[in-house]
Amino acid sequence: MVRLSPVLLLTVAAALARPGNPPGPAGGPAAVPVLPPDTGLVEEVLDLSDHTVVLSVDDGYHSVFTDIYPLLKRHRMTMTLGIITDYIRSGEPSHARVGGYLRRSEIQELLDSCGIEIASHGMSHPFLARVDSAMAWREIRESKAILESLFGTEVITFIYPYGNMNHRVRRMVRQAGYKLGRAVRPGDPDLWSDRYRIPEVELRLETRLEDIKARIRRRPVTVLLLHQVADQPTVFTQWSTADFTVLLEWLNRNQVRVTTLGGLYREWWTKHLDRFLERVAAAYPDGRKQLLFQDVDVDATEAAHPR
Numbered sequence: 001m002v003r004l005s006p007v008l009l010l011t012v013a014a015a016l017a018r019p020g021n022p023p024g025p026a027g028g029p030a031a032v033p034v035l036p037p038d039t040g041l042v043e044e045v046l047d048l049s050d051h052t053v054v055l056s057v058d059d060g061y062h063s064v065f066t067d068i069y070p071l072l073k074r075h076r077m078t079m080t081l082g083i084i085t086d087y088i089r090s091g092e093p094s095h096a097r098v099g100g101y102l103r104r105s106e107i108q109e110l111l112d113s114c115g116i117e118i119a120s121h122g123m124s125h126p127f128l129a130r131v132d133s134a135m136a137w138r139e140i141r142e143s144k145a146i147l148e149s150l151f152g153t154e155v156i157t158f159i160y161p162y163g164n165m166n167h168r169v170r171r172m173v174r175q176a177g178y179k180l181g182r183a184v185r186p187g188d189p190d191l192w193s194d195r196y197r198i199p200e201v202e203l204r205l206e207t208r209l210e211d212i213k214a215r216i217r218r219r220p221v222t223v224l225l226l227h228q229v230a231d232q233p234t235v236f237t238q239w240s241t242a243d244f245t246v247l248l249e250w251l252n253r254n255q256v257r258v259t260t261l262g263g264l265y266r267e268w269w270t271k272h273l274d275r276f277l278e279r280v281a282a283a284y285p286d287g288r289k290q291l292l293f294q295d296v297d298v299d300a301t302e303a304a305h306p307r
């Protein structure tokens, strides 16, 4: 929902009360002052505190550390970082890819300073629907194990390389223990019905900042896919650093909540659990629940009771 904040209302009220404003005809109400066009005033004071944005950054380019990280830190924001495990430099496992990708120590710093979510983007970024099952499984399962052992944090999100997947790939992702899969497709995230094909909106060379702001204003949850920012974007996976800077300032000013895909999942799970417990409670008459627990004679189960 979009609401005008009290700040804007006060601004308009103050403008109306200004002595210079001409009185209305025949002593009627004062004429409403016309705001100059394109001031951005209305937009800048929207209350979007019930709107959520996920920054989903793919591939782990080194520019994430130099250009995105400082902005996240300044605004106390976070992101979901899709990492290709073969590309991590200076640390096990490192296949010493040519430069341009994040080092292990830098990813650790992003984790420590911004509480980012580490997501798997595979080991070598293949088209998973095109490779054989053994390779697809290795890419999905081992990348999770590698990231968890390198960073000591549970990895619950898989980002399909190129967004390429099919039913078989999604099933593997679920069987490997991931809770979410982020796709490359339009739409609104719905964790109830489609947790393994989460849609996104991509920030790429031709994306207009105003279109992104409009989208965030219209939708309660927006997942923004970004690969890298550049002062002078030249390839389609780059977005303008200036636009990205303005976007984060705008999100901050309008109180848009910025979280991770894992953060969305945890909130969804809490709601899911609440609904489940409500159903359990509704299924039993009053007092029956306590009875069920009280009636269990633990000693009679002959289970070992380690103390």
Ligand SMILES: [Zn+2]
Pocket: 058, 059, 121, 125, 161, 162
């Ligand atoms: Zn990718």
